[in-house]
Amino acid sequence: MIDNSEWFKSAVFYEVLVRSFADSDGNGIGDLAGLTGKLDYLKDLGIDCLWLPPFFPSPLRDGGYDVAEYRSVQPELGTLDDLKRLLDEAHARGMKVITDFVMNHTSDQHAWFQASRTNPDGPYGDFYVWRDSPDVYLDARVIFYDYFNREYPDNPPNWSFDEVRGQWYYHRFYEFQPDLNFENPAVLDAILDAIRFWLALGVDGFRLDAVPYLVEQDGTNCENLPGTHAILKQVRAMVDAEFPGKILLCEANQWPDDVVEYFGDDDECQMAFHFPVMPRLYMGLRQGSRQCISQILAATPPIPPGCQWGTFLRNHDELTLEMVTPDERNWMWSEYAPDPRMKLNDGIRRRLAPLMDNDPRRIRLIHAMLLALPGSPCLYYGDEIGMGDNIWLNDRDGVRTPMQWDDSPNAGFSDADPSTYTYPLITDATYGPKAINVAAQQADPDSQLNWLKGILAVRAANPALTLGTFTDLEGADEVFTFSRSHDGTTVFALNNLTEVPQTTSIASGKDHGGFSLLAGAADVVPAEAGLEVTLEPYGFVWLTVTA
Ligand SMILES: OC[C@H]1O[C@H](O[C@H]2O[C@H](CO)[C@@H](O)[C@H](O)[C@H]2O)[C@H](O)[C@@H](O)[C@@H]1O
Numbered sequence: 334m335i336d337n338s339e340w341f342k343s344a345v346f347y348e349v350l351v352r353s354f355a356d357s358d359g360n361g362i363g364d365l366a367g368l369t370g371k372l373d374y375l376k377d378l379g380i381d382c383l384w385l386p387p388f389f390p391s392p393l394r395d396g397g398y399d400v401a402e403y404r405s406v407q408p409e410l411g412t413l414d415d416l417k418r419l420l421d422e423a424h425a426r427g428m429k430v431i432t433d434f435v436m437n438h439t440s441d442q443h444a445w446f447q448a449s450r451t452n453p454d455g456p457y458g459d460f461y462v463w464r465d466s467p468d469v470y471l472d473a474r475v476i477f478y479d480y481f482n483r484e485y486p487d488n489p490p491n492w493s494f495d496e497v498r499g500q501w502y503y504h505r506f507y508e509f510q511p512d513l514n515f516e517n518p519a520v521l522d523a524i525l526d527a528i529r530f531w532l533a534l535g536v537d538g539f540r541l542d543a544v545p546y547l548v549e550q551d552g553t554n555c556e557n558l559p560g561t562h563a564i565l566k567q568v569r570a571m572v573d574a575e576f577p578g579k580i581l582l583c584e585a586n587q588w589p590d591d592v593v594e595y596f597g598d599d600d601e602c603q604m605a606f607h608f609p610v611m612p613r614l615y616m617g618l619r620q621g622s623r624q625c626i627s628q629i630l631a632a633t634p635p636i637p638p639g640c641q642w643g644t645f646l647r648n649h650d651e652l653t654l655e656m657v658t659p660d661e662r663n664w665m666w667s668e669y670a671p672d673p674r675m676k677l678n679d680g681i682r683r684r685l686a687p688l689m690d691n692d693p694r695r696i697r698l699i700h701a702m703l704l705a706l707p708g709s710p711c712l713y714y715g716d717e718i719g720m721g722d723n724i725w726l727n728d729r730d731g732v733r734t735p736m737q738w739d740d741s742p743n744a745g746f747s748d749a750d751p752s753t754y755t756y757p758l759i760t761d762a763t764y765g766p767k768a769i770n771v772a773a774q775q776a777d778p779d780s781q782l783n784w785l786k787g788i789l790a791v792r793a794a795n796p797a798l799t800l801g802t803f804t805d806l807e808g809a810d811e812v813f814t815f816s817r818s819h820d821g822t823t824v825f826a827l828n829n830l831t832e833v834p835q836t837t838s839i840a841s842g843k844d845h846g847g848f849s850l851l852a853g854a855a856d857v858v859p860a861e862a863g864l865e866v867t868l869e870p871y872g873f874v875w876l877t878v879t880a
């Protein structure tokens with residue numbers, strides 16, 4: 334029986350952009366009340382926890398990750414009371430809600446930065462990383478390099494000059510996102526107070542944005558530094574002391590050995606996204622070989638017992654290829670980004686269904702792997718119905734378009750004229766609301782939505798798939814076969830990564846009395862000391878073997 338304080342270990346997360354999900358008041362902008370009105374849909378799907386990207390006041394030059402005020406809500410998304418209502422309604426349904434917290438940087442419009450640039454000797458003068466000369470931290474890579482190469486080809490990496498203060502300031506992301514100076518203890522105090530504010534309101538935890546970059550040190554790449562871990566330990570200590578049970582989910586786009594450091598001894602974050610496994614699910618599927626997936630899982634160290642991985646297929650950013658080798662990155666681009674507009678920095682700005690060529694077999698197979706592997710999966714809004722993308726929009730906007738609820742001209746997203754929406758509706762014949770929408774899929778027992786709902790229910794009913802130990806059975810390259818075991822029950826997951834049928838056997842033991850087929854398309858027959866399984870092209874199956 335899972336301890337309730339460890340709910341996150343078996344939860345299904347769902348990332349939902351408030352602005353793009355459901356508009357309750359007809360102004361063309363999705364809002365908190367609109368999201369509240371869709372909680373029953375999410376509960377019915379099998380979602381346990383919502384993750385809300387930043388909804389704080391912001392100039393919105395980076396989708397809200399440029400926070401201008403830490404303690405309120407963008408007025409067009411609602412009020413603090415609307416947020417409280419969302420939390421109450423979610424909690425009443427047994428669901429949790431975590432929000433993003435951006436602690437590496439603020440917007441340049443934040444009052445702290447404005448005070449810092451105008452009053453260097455004032456209380457905020459040392460809140461940011463100011464220098465007379467931009468000649469330190471030069472080994473820190475530029476993350477948004479497409480933008481900087483285009484806009485500021487002559488600037489030193491990650492530095493911009495502020496005319497008002499007459500000094501340079503450091504920024505790991507856009508130049509309008511100055512990095513906070515965690516060498517100044519007052520900065521952490523201010524951040525802790527902002528964190529307290531949301532936890533006291535009832536938020537269940539945070540996805541901590543871009544944490545590898547909190548602290549800088551000259552002569553290093555300024556990632557994963559001891560000072561950064563020391564800051565996170567102080568955040569966790571405060572949360573445990575004042576708000577026990579609330580969770581921290583770390584966004585550290587790093588290699589496994591570096592990410593596990595963010596769990597600490599279960600004294601930093603309880604969860605961390607597993608970035609390296611994500612692109613390898615796409616890679617293995619395209620290569621028809623499990624090798625790259627098996628290798629990264631074998632290279633993933635164990636994590637503390639109180640912790641859990643977060644896994645995902647897509648999110649609001651580009652499909653990041655930072656955690657693959659340069660050769661693998663080029664190969665992924667050649668396979669999955671045939672149009673140069675699909676590339677962005679070290680990634681691919683496309684949604685899941687188009688990446689799978691809208692092939693239901695592959696869409697289901699990659700989900701089946703995600704849902705059976707260790708970790709709590711995080712789904713991205715719209716992927717449950719196979720929404721498309723728009724590569725003609727700027728930056729990552731093309732994967733942030735309005736949710737498609739029905740086949741009406743406004744997709745059921747809003748009563749406002751679609752030309753007023755922040756991001757335009759998808760309109761093409763394959764992925765537009767006429768072809769892809771919630772209402773039609775709810776009515777179709779074979780739809781992607783109903784399939785996903787079914788497999789999520791199977792996963793939830795089988796603790797081996799959420800809490801179980803993981804064993805890679807290292808069979809044929811073409812079939813990724815692994816088992817999960819918990820409390821005397823073993824579930825075998827077999828995944829055919831190829832477009833031809835595959836027959837494989839699993840040594841499930843001689844004396845089993847039977848098996849139950851949990852999901853998928855396969856023929857299963859008893860064989861010597863085990864089972865022989867024939868999988869259809871891109872077929873998969875979950876089997877429990879009973880003695
Ligand atoms: O707040 C700045 C950015 O922080 C997150 O970025 C992460 O995504 C980047 C790709 O877009 C990735 O390269 C980087 O390693 C991550 O920290 C956030 O998810 C972004 O939306 C945001 O722009």
Ligand SMILES: [Ca+2]
Pocket residue numbers: 356357358359360361362363364409
């Ligand atoms: Ca609205």
